[in-house]
Amino acid sequence: MINDKTLAWLLEDNNPAVKYRTQTELLGESADNTEAKEWIFGALPENWHETKGLWYTYYITALAECGMKSSDIAPEHLQKAFDGFDSVFDCNCGDFMLLRALVKLGFGNNETVRRTIEKSGEYILLDGGFLCLHRLNKMKYTPKSCYKANLHALLLAAECKKHKIDCPFTDRLTEYFWNHNIFYRTDDKNTLVLNARPGWRTVDTFYPFEVMRVGLQNVVESFAVLGFGNDERLNPAWDMLNTCKDESGKTLLGGTLTKSYLPKERVGKPGKWVTLYSLLAEKERLNNAF
Numbered sequence: 001m002i003n004d005k006t007l008a009w010l011l012e013d014n015n016p017a018v019k020y021r022t023q024t025e026l027l028g029e030s031a032d033n034t035e036a037k038e039w040i041f042g043a044l045p046e047n048w049h050e051t052k053g054l055w056y057t058y059y060i061t062a063l064a065e066c067g068m069k070s071s072d073i074a075p076e077h078l079q080k081a082f083d084g085f086d087s088v089f090d091c092n093c094g095d096f097m098l099l100r101a102l103v104k105l106g107f108g109n110n111e112t113v114r115r116t117i118e119k120s121g122e123y124i125l126l127d128g129g130f131l132c133l134h135r136l137n138k139m140k141y142t143p144k145s146c147y148k149a150n151l152h153a154l155l156l157a158a159e160c161k162k163h164k165i166d167c168p169f170t171d172r173l174t175e176y177f178w179n180h181n182i183f184y185r186t187d188d189k190n191t192l193v194l195n196a197r198p199g200w201r202t203v204d205t206f207y208p209f210e211v212m213r214v215g216l217q218n219v220v221e222s223f224a225v226l227g228f229g230n231d232e233r234l235n236p237a238w239d240m241l242n243t244c245k246d247e248s249g250k251t252l253l254g255g256t257l258t259k260s261y262l263p264k265e266r267v268g269k270p271g272k273w274v275t276l277y278s279l280l281a282e283k284e285r286l287n288n289a290f
Contacts, residue, residue: 121168199255229285
């Protein structure tokens, strides 16, 4: 059960995107996204679509995170993304992040997106993960995969599941994470693969995600979407997530970007985005309980 005060808080007007996604995804209601659309487009630079590199990916991700759909964005503003994948898919964290955003926006049936997802299965390494192809092609041996790329591939796999899109690497990638107890090195199960200062680790409620890190709530939600919400191997992650909540069930924001692609929230205080993802994870867990 969702705490009534927490639900009312998520439905407040000061974050129309969280309000909209709470209505549509958490509560399963019909809702208009006009306020969310005005809010996020008002926060982005007017010429966001002219940006190059990672910030182009971040801005598209911002639109996807705010519940926008393909019809909300001028087609020419996304053409650079499709042209890029038509040219090369490098299996890097940014590529997976952008591909996931496009699927979330509703482009799962786009020919370029569909072909890129299908072809991604050809690049799985022996450990079940991925590594930037521009690095892999220079090596004379088969290396270990990149944990950062794998995190964003995990988010993509979960998004594909939500949209009923076949993802060719889901099984092997989830096995990769189980072999790592999700977060830890295989040669030292007490050491995080991606260690950093508190708040910026994968075991912290960091948001919004970026190429270098994905927060705990998004990792747990992804596994829950993929049907592992009640798997005992996920229990330690659930326990960690539960320790990040206050008495009303709101999730505290553990860390955030110094320069964020979404309007910022205060670290150490209840965060609406991390709370929403925590509740979405719990919803998936309950839906798959029987």
